[in-house]
Amino acid sequence: MAKIEDEALAEAYNKALELEKSGNFDAAAEAYEDVLLLDPEDHGGAAVRLAAMRRGEVPEKASDAYVTTLFDQHAEVFDAILVGQLGYAVPMMVRQMLPDHADGTFERLLDLGCGTGLSGETLDDMVDHSTGVDLSEGMLNEAWDREVYDDLYAGEAVQFIREAEDENWDLITATDVLPYIGKLEEFFRYVSLRLDHGGVLAFSTETLPDADFGGADYMVTPQHRFAHRLSYVQSLMKRNALSVLAVRDITVRDDEGEPIPGHLIIGRKANG
Helix, strand or coil, X not given: CHHHHHHHHHHHHHHHHHXXXXXXXHHHXXXXXXXXXXXXXXXXXXXXXXXXXXXXXXXXXXXXXXXXXXHHHHHHHHHHHHHHHCCCCHHHHHHHHHHHCCCCCEEEEEEECCCCCHHHHHCHHHEEEEEEEECCHHHHHHHHHHCCCCEEEECCHHHHHHHCCCCCEEEEEEXXXXXXXXXXXXXXXXXXXXXXXXXXXXXXXXXXXXXXXXXXXXEECCCCCEEECHHHHHHHHHHCCEEEEEEEEEEEEEECCEEEEEEEEEEEECCC
């Protein structure tokens, strides 16, 4: 029975994808709705694809099943694709910016969405102890082989920091994490709770011209990732006692030869 269901799901998803690529968005939307009926956990990211086509509501985040499946499939070649082909260099940008806002090394790093460990490796000599968290066990296996983390955990970023009630860090990073989360209220609330007073937060976002948001705080882009309005991010930081130390306009990565704009933001938890 499971095999039949898997075959039906694959057939339905491939049909929807073909219709989307052909530009027949109305028919594609109906087909993706069929996919979601077969796969409510949404391993194929049908919900974000519907939102990207403007044929469905913008979800609050990409489904855990989709993110896990996506990165498990690409874990072994992830660095070659992201760095070599897409020009991703956000961890190095973080390293270049941090010394302007911190003296010496950090005692404890929490690297949310650590992936294969690019940020952990880049910041290794700046921290005494580092913890990595990622949904994808395939990515965690690659990070383990880098031997830069003291602790590694499988889990969703917001859930992890929500449940880490007895833990605090003086540096939290989230590079290429927010493009998979739309609504950021919980993210900033719990990041602030887990940061030491005076602790530093470094993260990246993707964005669009303000006019493209149509009044929304976040939306799904044609690349099936979340873009955030800078004013939305900054307001949530202020609400959660996180001062903005620096904002840099960056190219997050390339997509089919086109630069994807975003921001690299450094913040600090208020003292006392």
